Amino acid sequence: MAKEQRLICSSTELAEREIGVRFLLPELGERVTGFVVRLYGKPYAYVNRCAHIPIELDWEEGRFFDLARTYLLCASHGAHYEVDSGRCVMGPCKGESLQPLVVVERDGNIYLNL
Numbered sequence: 612m613a614k615e616q617r618l619i620c621s622s623t624e625l626a627e628r629e630i631g632v633r634f635l636l637p638e639l640g641e642r643v644t645g646f647v648v649r650l651y652g653k654p655y656a657y658v659n660r661c662a663h664i665p666i667e668l669d670w671e672e673g674r675f676f677d678l679a680r681t682y683l684l685c686a687s688h689g690a691h692y693e694v695d696s697g698r699c700v701m702g703p704c705k706g707e708s709l710q711p712l713v714v715v716e717r718d719g720n721i722y723l724n725l
Contacts, residue, residue, distance in 0.1 A: 614724045614725065615724075615725040616715070616722040616723060616724055616725065617722060617723045617725060618720055618721075618722055619632060619634050619647055619656075619714065619720075619721045619722060619723050620632045620634075620647070620720070620721050621719060621720055621721075622716055622719050622720060622721060623719070625647060625648070625649045625654060625721060626649065627649050627650070627651075627652065628648075628649070628650060628676055628680040629648075629649070629676075629680075630673040630674060631646045631647060631648040631669070631673045631674075631675040631676075632646065632647050632648075632673065632721075633645070633646045633659060633669070633672060633673060634646070634647070634723070636658065636712075638725065639658065643658065643659075643660070644658075644659040644667065645657065645658050645659055645712050645723070646659045646668075646669070646673070646675060647712075647714055647721060648675055648676070648683070648694060650694040650695060653695075653716075654714050654716055654721050655694050655695060655697075655711075655714075656711070656712040656713070656714040656723065657683075657697050657709040657710060657711055657712060658709065658710040658712060660709070660710065661685040661687065661688065661690055661704070661709075662690065662692075662699055662704040662707035662708060662709060663685065663688050663690050663699075663702065663703045663704035663707070664687075664688065666685075666687055668683065668684065668685045668686060669686060670686030670687070671686075674686070677691060681694075682694065682700070682701075683697075683709070685702065688702060688703055689701075689702050689703075690702030690703060690704050690705075692708075692709055696708065697709035697710070697711050712724075
């Protein structure tokens with residue numbers, strides 16, 4: 612049985628270590644969003660919710676990277692997360708993780724596996 616997939620964005624919309632793409636996750640709640648960013652050519656997606664306090668990470672829409680573009684950053688509390696694992700390595704929730712989402716890149720698009 613094939614997994615259901617939903618189109619998130621075109622691959623060209625997701626530049627390496629740049630602005631992420633946000634999307635709605637009605638499966639998880641009315642106001643829940645997810646996001647996808649690109650690192651080393653690969654897309655990584657997470658529920659847009661800090662592990663410390665359940666608020667969205669980005670203060671400005673799509674800005675998930677820290678200034679050095681090394682970690683994902685919670686703009687409210689300063690938690691730093693590894694892009695490839697979602698694990699918090701610095702901040703109030705050190706050792707906890709973001710909730711990962713499975714995405715695939717195919718035919719010039721990025722899809723969310725539901």
